[in-house]
Amino acid sequence: MVAPRTLLLGRYDDQGRLHYVGRTTTLARAAGAAVAGLLAPGLRGHPWTGWSFSAAWGSQEKLDVTLVEPELVVEVDVARDASGQWRHPARWHRARPDLSPADVPHLTSPPH
Template identity: 50%
Template structure:
């Protein structure tokens, strides 16, 4: 059995739509203030997705640090996720496997909840 822990990360992109997010693409800011990719959630339930409706805003063109980034559908896959970049101003609490590769969680993470009580500045650095 893998060791798991809870962690916080910034929501930087989603799959699905703003009215029905399906997966969250997560990041953490590094020491220079750049948003670094750290992992993505498994598909989230309709009930969990409701937490994010009205909380996420699509990023304006030219304003998101991940504009040229592509995220794979699975570890080692060349298939690319169809994502919508969002303003990175919301925090998600997630359950993660402790296995990492260069700061990225190797396995998909499980959404625990949206953290409206936590500003992105309080998320641990990448």
């Protein structure tokens, strides 16, 4: 798999639906290469099939996206506004292959 430059991030809700919650800032080359080895190509029926993602806030340019199986847990740092919304893309911290998505607390309410 090609090393990603950024990651689209999702979390599951209590009904098992995967919600897009944001994306990371640009990954360093070493981080992208390390993550590439932990990703599996997306199978048919990925919940985000057919979606488009903007390249930047307010931009009409679309990201070139490769969907993968939503199995890798990662740690990120986020800045939130008063309503809890992310103010900026998340800063990459590290991959957590020791965890599964089931180990991550579910969203209590879908993002807006």
